[in-house]
Amino acid sequence: MNLYPLGKFLVSALYYPLYRVKVIGKENFPKEGGVLLCTNHIDNLDPPIVGMTCPRTVRFMAKEELFKMPLLKSILPRVQAYPVKRGMSDREAFRKTLKILKGGEVVGLFPEGTRSKTGELTKGLAGAGFFALKGDCVVMPCAIIGPYKPFKSLKVVYGKPMDISEFRERRASAEEVTEAIMSEIGKLIKEYK
Structure with a gap:
């Protein structure tokens, strides 16, 4: 059973007033087609905040350990999240991500791989560039x-x-593409901080 719409409603009802969430540039989001949504990572609440503000359903890749926790293991798949093994090449998660993107859906990714301890943007991992390419x-x-x-x-x-x-076209490396993505995220932070 898909709990995404219900989850979005409940999270919105709680977080919009609590954190006075302001959404900018929502009109930029493509209405259809595969989208790799790349976001900086400053808090554990980032996935629900992005999920509630995005105009389309976001499929988040989440660390495998979360799917072993009693409550989360039944909820996460129902809100369209899927597991990835961190720190190693997880071929199954890679294949699933490419299939979702090629199927015209939205994949949410935090290129930094983990939360920034300082809140500052850190270096992105090559996976974001790989999926983009x-x-x-x-x-x-x-x-x-x-x-x-x-x-x-x-x-x-x-x-x-x-x-x-x-x-x-010029067969750029995944690292180069990730750098370009991180640069764009950095510009948004600088402009709207």
């Missing part, structure tokens, strides 16, 4: 600008879709 999709840079403090303003900024075709 192989996924037959556009890349949406997104910035979450905190802090997560009750009744302080939290911004979620959607940039313009990135066209990766030029990188594909």
Whole structure:
């Protein structure tokens, strides 16, 4: 049973007023086709915040350990999340991600791989560039600008879709594409902070 719509409603009802969430650039989000949604990672609440502000359903790749926790293991698949083994090449998760993107859906990814301890943008991992190159999709840079403090303003900024075709044509490396994605996220943070 798909709990995504219910989850989105409940999270929105709680977090919009609590964190005074302001969404910028929502109109930039493609209405159809595969989208790799790449966001900075500052808090454990980032996935629900992105999920509630995004105009389309987001399939999040989440660390495998979460799927072993009693409550989460039954909820996560029902809110469209799927597991990935961290720190190693997880071929099954890679194949699933490419299949989702090529099927015209949205995959949510935190290129940094883990939360930033300082809140500053850190280096992205090559996986984001790999999916951008192989996924037959556009890349949406997104910035979450905190802090997560009750009744302080939290911004979620959607940039313009990135066209990766030029990188594909010249066979750019996954690392180079990730750097370009992180640069776009960094620009959004700088502009809207």
